[in-house]
Amino acid sequence: MELTYLVIAILICVGLYAIASKRNLLKIVIGINILESAVIFLFVFSSYRPGGTVPIISGNHELFVDPVPQALALTAIVIGASTTALMLGLVIELYKRYDTLNITEIRKMRG
């Protein structure tokens, strides 16, 4: 139980470190995706119940896992895919205009 929360916290730590310290735009996009995976992991873990099955009500199962966080996780995955595609499109445009992916270089060249 505690170990799973520790793994989620480590994933969040890795994602935040990548966003804050890396200078390459593609690495920042990867960091945002790691952070997002940690959040989805938290949703899936919070829906877990010991001994529960998939929330498809058929047969003679009694105990099901919580369906609400799973629906929210699906929403998060879809939004994440859209925002990643949008970020990559913007990265392509920036590379075309400045010929570099380093954000400090891009900041220097502005204006």
Place this chain on the structure above:
Amino acid sequence: MRKLYCLILAILLASMFFMAFSGLQEVDMELSNFYLETGVEETGAINMVTAILFDYRGFDTLGEATVIFAAATIISFLLPKKQTTMLKDDFSLLVHKSIKSVIPIVFILGVYLVVFGHLSPGGGFTGGVILAVIAILWTVVFDLEYSESKLSYSTKSLIEDLGALAFVIIGLFGMIAGSTFLASGQAGFYLGTPGEILSGGAIPYLNMAVGAKVGAGLAIIFNSLIKGE
């Protein structure tokens, strides 16, 4: 030095999250138990995740589908429409032939996931992604010209628009029947016996609309990202 500061900041924030999660032991199950107990007779679908996504919170799903729509529109505006590609077509004949024989199977899997979304794991979003894989395979294995000749940009755009329109029109049926927007059982959609294909009220039709929309939208996004100078 700056990297050290970043590391300390990340560790501090992560330990704060860890302490917050550790207090999350008690989860309120009242709403979930309500869905699990009364969901089947209220919606007619046995897959509770789909029932929540398309019936109880259908309006949220409309917003979610709009996000993909907006992303596909912005990316196809932002990136150039030149027909040349960043990929080089250097696959052998073996790859071309085997991919051509795999594509019908992928199509059947995608359609199955969309149509049986209220009965088995899957649904409009998952099936739509599988359907988008077909267009992506065309682009990667053959080239962009082949992909566009099979299914042109305007056709994909039309499919996406029709999917969005179908979702809103199914929602308006609920208002015409005197209930709320996106009402399914109350609006007179056939609920049927839970567990059969023709059941679940408006959920199968909404699944099909979302599947067409997500598939076409992701195919547009990938084909726009792959275009070069």
